[in-house]
Amino acid sequence: MAELPTFLSARDVGSFAYLTIKDRMPQILTKAIDTLHRHKSEFFEKHGEEGVEAEKKAISLLSKLRNELQTDKPIILLVDKCVDTDIWNQYLEYQQSLLSESDGKPRWFFSSWLFVECYMYRRIHEAIIQSPPIHDFDVFKESKDENFFESQESIAMLCSYLQQLPRPLKDLEENQLKDELFKLLQVSLWGNKCDLSLSGGESSSQKTNVISSLEDLKPFIIVNDMECLWSLLSKCKKTSEKAAVVRVDIVLDNSGFELITDLILADFLLSSELATEIHFHGKMIPWFVSDVTVHDFNWTIEQVKHSNHELMSTCGVNWENYIKIGRWIYHDHIFWTLPHSYCAMPQVASDLYAELQKACLIFFKGDLNYRKLAGDRKWGFTVPFHQALSGFHPAPLCSIRTLKAELQVGLRPGQAEQLMASEPTWLTTGKFGVFQFDGPL
Numbered sequence: 001m002a003e004l005p006t007f008l009s010a011r012d013v014g015s016f017a018y019l020t021i022k023d024r025m026p027q028i029l030t031k032a033i034d035t036l037h038r039h040k041s042e043f044f045e046k047h048g049e050e051g052v053e054a055e056k057k058a059i060s061l062l063s064k065l066r067n068e069l070q071t072d073k074p075i076i077l078l079v080d081k082c083v084d085t086d087i088w089n090q091y092l093e094y095q096q097s098l099l100s101e102s103d104g105k106p107r108w109f110f111s112s113w114l115f116v117e118c119y120m121y122r123r124i125h126e127a128i129i130q131s132p133p134i135h136d137f138d139v140f141k142e143s144k145d146e147n148f149f150e151s152q153e154s155i156a157m158l159c160s161y162l163q164q165l166p167r168p169l170k171d172l173e174e175n176q177l178k179d180e181l182f183k184l185l186q187v188s189l190w191g192n193k194c195d196l197s198l199s200g201g202e203s204s205s206q207k208t209n210v211i212s213s214l215e216d217l218k219p220f221i222i223v224n225d226m227e228c229l230w231s232l233l234s235k236c237k238k239t240s241e242k243a244a245v246v247r248v249d250i251v252l253d254n255s256g257f258e259l260i261t262d263l264i265l266a267d268f269l270l271s272s273e274l275a276t277e278i279h280f281h282g283k284m285i286p287w288f289v290s291d292v293t294v295h296d297f298n299w300t301i302e303q304v305k306h307s308n309h310e311l312m313s314t315c316g317v318n319w320e321n322y323i324k325i326g327r328w329i330y331h332d333h334i335f336w337t338l339p340h341s342y343c344a345m346p347q348v349a350s351d352l353y354a355e356l357q358k359a360c361l362i363f364f365k366g367d368l369n370y371r372k373l374a375g376d377r378k379w380g381f382t383v384p385f386h387q388a389l390s391g392f393h394p395a396p397l398c399s400i401r402t403l404k405a406e407l408q409v410g411l412r413p414g415q416a417e418q419l420m421a422s423e424p425t426w427l428t429t430g431k432f433g434v435f436q437f438d439g440p441l
């Protein structure tokens with residue numbers, strides 16, 4: 001078998017991986033430290049002196065982590081006792097085994113970018129859980145919620161759009177159904193521009209009317225497999241008249257505006273009867289600043305339900321009901337916050353792989369999911385997506401992602417060169433997006 005390309009890494013000085021580790025990651029740690037500082041009196045009110053001591057401990061652990069990163073110290077084993085600690089430590093040993101003797105230990109600016117970036121978020125978690133009684137504090141919660149509140153107008157607009165579609169949706173004429181599906185898929189794509197990790201934790205909310213921007217944004221979709229999604233979903237719908245379940249899974253990315261766009265899409269899939277069940281997958285610990293945890297998921301639905309905006313609150317009521325009747329199912333699994341590429345899933349998390357195999361279609365939202373799908377390796381731009389997945393084929397799948405890392409496969413010959421010439425930063429600003437499908441139709 002041909003050798004796999006090497007991992008993206010900060011070893012390439014000046015690369016996006018290098019700049020992320022050098023600038024963005026310390027900035028995120030500083031912001032986390034600052035958040036803890038600002039909550040000092042809240043910790044005191046809740047837990048007395050013990051709360052203040054815990055805040056100091058968490059801050060000192062995070063400062064130590066920032067120092068290790070900035071001085072390129074060896075990556076050290078985790079010391080907590082969580083369900084995933086051993087798997088993490090084994091993975092660290094595996095990273096060590098990839099190095100030759102003269103390379104020494106895995107280090108921040110030397111190892112794989114995916115590994116060290118995931119490791120930083122896992123160490124942030126370790127610092128917090130080692131600091132009881134504030135062990136369940138989410139240092140990123142505030143910024144996630146801010147993103148939600150700052151996007152209120154766009155959220156209300158999207159909810160109104162969905163509620164005002166001609167009902168019942170299942171009676172829409174085929175072409176109209178397809179057209180609406182494509183619109184809401186694109187809304188979910190551009191929702192991925194709003195992550196907080198790329199902006200170093202700074203606000204990145206949505207303030208414009210997304211639906212009316214879709215036409216202008218179309219030229220920025222550089223791989224567009226939406227037709228495959230339509231073929232697959234309409235075929236599933238036809239067969240579902242006999243079979244009972246058409247299951248669509250959404251591997252979520254960010255909370256705030258992006259999550260709303262995913263929930264709107266999920267609602268549309270159910271109401272139009274293109275799917276009968278939606279399974280969401282979120283993170284078990286705070287992750288890459290803005291990623292959805294179960295708390296964010298429940299909080300968001302509560303907020304939408306209690307909105308003063310009538311059509312928004314109708315959405316919230318419906319969403320809560322979908323959960324109650326079991327047509328929306330939320331899952332979390334430690335695998336999503338491990339550093340492994342998805343091709344390792346059958347070995348590392350066979351239960352999750354078996355769960356995903358039940359889906360008719362899986363959407364993977366966002367940039368980090370794309371990196372893990374493609375193993376965060378330096379693939380050529382024209383390498384087929386199927387090949388970059390390296391054997392990960394649980395069910396037909398589609399990445400819905402705006403580009404925020406120097407990694408893209410499945411382009412036409414010459415396409416990358418053209419993009420590079422017209423827009424040198426095309427890979428990393430989130431301005432371009434893909435719907436990239438893999439699977440039999």
Ligand SMILES: O=P(O)(O)OC[C@H]1O[C@](O)(CO)[C@@H](O)[C@@H]1O
Binds near residue numbers: 020404
């Ligand atoms: O929320 P997303 O779309 O997965 O993006 C996460 C971001 O974090 C990064 O991993 C860099 O910190 C980028 O790849 C990406 O910009």
Ligand SMILES: [Mn+2]
Binds near residue numbers: 195253254290368
């Ligand atoms: Mn994210």
